[in-house]
């Protein structure tokens with residue numbers, strides 16, 4: 001079966017067509033600047049050249065139409081008709097407490113997801129526009145919703161409650177939800193398989209303690225015990241936790257009022273600053289958020305980058321310590337996403353904090369980038385590895401599981 005995976009943002013739509021049997025990608029691309037001047041569709045059938053088509057896209061319905069036309073184009077397409085798409089898997093960001101796993105999309109599911117819009121106002125409405133557009137154009141095709149928050153619904157109460165009056169949880173469901181769940185789920189499964197293949201064939205996901213560090217532009221750490229998320233660093237929103245590209249991660253909440261008064265900013269302005277001007281960009285006083293730049297500057301000894309890099313790495317090491325305590329031990333520490341898969345300087349710096357766990361790193365294995373690799377030494381007490389994440393494949397697998 002061919003599964004179309006859709007990840008819809010407010011002005012973009014990423015898509016990937018995956019063969020659910022071979023799990024190979026057949027074609028992929030992105031519609032950018034939907035509803036904005038200069039919109040374009042970038043499309044690539046695997047093994048062929050990338051095609052960029054500058055075309056007006058007033059809304060997501062037009063974008064989905066263009067994607068379907070590209071997939072069925074007589075010259076560059078990969079399908080002879082839409083009917084060859086067996087199902088569509090949609091990335092949905094926030095499912096609140098309602099969704100513990102992926103679901104077949106029905107009118108009730110759409111309504112329940114809309115009720116979570118307050119918790120993800122930038123993401124959920126855009127995701128649902130993508131769902132509606134696909135339903136309109138492919139009314140007979142089953143659609144599945146895969147929520148970023150679902151994997152973390154196994155967290156116990158002590159991990160998801162904040163130390164604020166309980167009535168706010170009761171009234172508004174203010175609690176930790178966590179994000180990147182599709183990635184943490186995929187990567188923890190693959191980390192366990194790699195552990196079985198390379199380290200101990202007798203142990204599987206169900207009896208391993210894994211810490212997954214998803215280090216991309218957004219970043220989060222999750223403690224996965226026996227295959228279940230028991231704690232994660234992002235919270236009610238994706239602002240909490242690690243220092244990120246432009247997001248602050250954890251801060252003393254009193255800083256918000258302090259800066260609002262000192263700088264004459266509104267709460268909304270402080271929140272925007274914490275989301276868009278903080279993290280490693282803020283720590284460099286406005287430098288790059290791309291870790292290729294930061295790492296080059298760090299290695300050249302540039303003070304701003306050294307400051308940002310040290311604070312970034314320190315926060316990751318602190319979370320690893322906390323989650324080792326939460327699970328009463330750790331078997332695997334696994335790095336993923338753009339930085340986790342490719343940046344061996346960050347990986348080395350994090351591991352320098354972990355000698356107390358009996359971790360020993362093989363520096364030449366740590367040079368390997370963008371591939372599955374165990375880079376701890378054979379005698380290391382904890383396995384340290386990198387596993388490339390693949391959220392689209394995870395969405396396709398869940399979609400296949402539900403529609404069949």
Ligand code: AMP
Pocket residue numbers: 215216217218289290291292293337338339342343
């Ligand atoms: P993501 O959000 O997962 O795409 O990650 C973005 C971050 O990953 C950026 O800071 C990039 O510097 C880093 N990154 C992505 N690809 C590479 C690569 N091939 N080599 C080094 N860093 C990379």
